[in-house]
Amino acid sequence: MIAVSANLLITILVFLVPQLQTPMYFFLCNLAILDIFYVSVILPKLLAITITEDQTITFYDCMIQLYCFLWCVTQEVLLLTCMAYDRYVAICMPLRYSQIINKHLCIEMAALSWLLSGINSIFHTIYISHLAFDYSKEIDHFFCDLKALMMISSSDTRTMEMILLAEDIYAGVFPFLCILTSYIYIIATVLKIPSSARLKAFSSCTSHLTVVLMSYGISIFSYAQPISEKSVEQDKLLAIFYAAVVPTLNPLVYSLRNKDVLRAVKKLSR
Numbered sequence: 001m002i003a004v005s006a007n008l009l010i011t012i013l014v015f016l017v018p019q020l021q022t023p024m025y026f027f028l029c030n031l032a033i034l035d036i037f038y039v040s041v042i043l044p045k046l047l048a049i050t051i052t053e054d055q056t057i058t059f060y061d062c063m064i065q066l067y068c069f070l071w072c073v074t075q076e077v078l079l080l081t082c083m084a085y086d087r088y089v090a091i092c093m094p095l096r097y098s099q100i101i102n103k104h105l106c107i108e109m110a111a112l113s114w115l116l117s118g119i120n121s122i123f124h125t126i127y128i129s130h131l132a133f134d135y136s137k138e139i140d141h142f143f144c145d146l147k148a149l150m151m152i153s154s155s156d157t158r159t160m161e162m163i164l165l166a167e168d169i170y171a172g173v174f175p176f177l178c179i180l181t182s183y184i185y186i187i188a189t190v191l192k193i194p195s196s197a198r199l200k201a202f203s204s205c206t207s208h209l210t211v212v213l214m215s216y217g218i219s220i221f222s223y224a225q226p227i228s229e230k231s232v233e234q235d236k237l238l239a240i241f242y243a244a245v246v247p248t249l250n251p252l253v254y255s256l257r258n259k260d261v262l263r264a265v266k267k268l269s270r
Contacts (some may be wrong), residue, residue, distance in 0.1 A: 035247035074117035
């Protein structure tokens with residue numbers, strides 16, 4: 001509930017407060033909507049299992065849950081890349097910022113990221129849906145995770161594991177390199193400006209950088225490992241961070257030290 005409420009508040013603020021209707025907060029609003037989606041994919045079913053003690057799930061529901069979760073993971077990476085580009089232009093090309101990062105480009109970037117993440121998730125889900133499963137086995141996870149499903153498959157998944165790993169590296173490493181390149185240029189630019197203005201420039205990036213480190217740290221630790229019983233156990237803990245902790249921390253990281261957001265909250269509460 002905390003995660004949903006905090007992210008819903010961010011979304012409402014961006015829609016209602018004119019001062020927050022800028023490219024940076026547009027992408028933040030997208031991230032907030034994504035985090036609400038994150039929580040909604042896993043936690044409702046988990047709560048239902050806890051309350052009813054019915055641990056069964058239909059094959060189609062499982063595939064839908066897998067698809068939505070993978071969509072969220074990929075979308076977060078692409079959205080953080082868009083936000084990194086926004087910060088790069090704002091700091092490295094401030095005079096051309098409003099000309100480059102306009103409303104039309106923001107909508108295009110956000111729409112393309114949602115579309116590409118959806119297509120990427122379809123690829124994984126279609127493959128998993130064609131595997132042979134022993135339906136008497138239990139999924140060793142609290143939701144339909146990719147690795148947990150491949151563990152209970154009776155099909156030979158070795159070739160596809162390599163293909164999926166290569167595809168995930170492409171989908172994850174390329175955006176990461178874009179983010180890394182953006183911050184190299186940002187740091188180089190900030191070091192050239194007077195020391196009095198450096199702190200303000202860096203402070204506009206610290207929130208985004210914190211979320212990037214959290215998201216990529218979890219993703220690399222989770223998906224860079226070979227599929228095994230040990231890795232699935234670790235994935236359970238990491239999934240809790242993805243499903244509950246990260247969506248709760250994101251709005252806090254972006255709002256606690258953000259004067260614009262705090263002012264908007266005060267203005268809306270009057």
